[in-house]
Amino acid sequence: GIQVEQSPPDLILQEGANSTLRCNFSDSVNNLQWFHQNPWGQLINLFYIPSGTKQNGRLSATTVATERYSLLYISSSQTTDSGVYFCAVEIQGAQKLVFGQGTRLTINP
Amino acid sequence: NAGVTQTPKFRVLKTGQSMTLLCAQDMNHEYMYWYRQDPGMGLRLIHYSVGEGTTAKGEVPDGYNVSRLKKQNFLLGLESAAPSQTSVYFCASRGPFFSYEQYFGPGTRLTVT
DSSP states (O other): OOOEEEEOSEEEEETTOOEEEEEEESSOOSEEEEEEEOTTOOEEEEEEOSSEEEEETTEEEEEEGGGTEEEEEEOSOOGGGOEEEEEEEEOTTOOSOEEOOOEEEEEEO | OOOEEEEOSEEEEOTTOOEEEEEEESSOOSEEEEEEEOTTOOEEEEEEESSTTOOEEOSSOTTOEEEOSSTTEEEEEESSOOGGGOEEEEEEEEOSTTOOOOEEOOOEEEEEO
8 A cells, every 4th residue: 555654753943944845655546635633633724735825924835746745844832832743644535534643742831 | 623533532341342443524625544553552533434425444453344325424334343452443534645644643542341
């Protein structure tokens, strides 16, 4: 099956710093989503981005489908950005997502 | 519009007991999913459904059963709970065909002693 690898596994930053999270996948996909799991365990949709670039406030994401990777950028980090960020992908016809292991981001005040 | 809801939020079971987790969505979504999340790990798919009356196995289906009798509800059953089923269970739903985004419920924390 498709492999999804996220890096780095852990990232600790000071408030105000910028960060880049990476997601590599092993096959062509027709669906790629980024999720944020907050410290209370809730999973929040960030982006649906099978290709191209999107921005939402301080967060942006880019997927280069031909090279099989996606990047999530967080600028001017705040403590509320802490949590685990998951990338999940779906191959054509599969009707289900495969999740990476996540990147745990800790933003210190 | 409540989105995806899960019942109960917490549960403690003894080994061998049975229980049913309920997932409900009010977005008229065709597809529904049950995942489990273990400490330090990503989400693993247990079972899913692509429409009312249909179910299919995911990555880790053993020890679980599901039913989708109504479009808005997806039930996950544990017939004989084992300590290995201690986990956080998430339900998700999405629309059909080209509506790819999945939306998650708040989760159910299950402990089997």
